[in-house]
């Protein structure tokens with residue numbers, strides 16, 4: 331590919347940085363986000379401080395915990411009853427995902 335640049339300015343702070351200092355973003359032409367890691371981290375922190383961001387963060391954590399519990403249940407369900415008992419498993423904690 332022509333015109334590959336390994337450094338470019340951040341669209342927010344304007345500081346010229348290496349591509350490694352930009353988060354990955356496949357939808358962009360060079361595969362990296364427009365704003366640098368520092369700026370996107372600050373933006374995320376500020377968003378999480380807003381009421382809407384707090385709800386979104388809480389929901390995201392809940393979904394993540396649910397996925398982890400489901401993966402655990404699926405893995406333990408494949409074990410023998412003796413192994414399940416040894417782990418103290420009493421059955422799936424999440425019957426069906428609730429949207």
Ligand SMILES: [Zn+2]
Nearest residue numbers: 340343366369
């Ligand atoms: Zn920046």
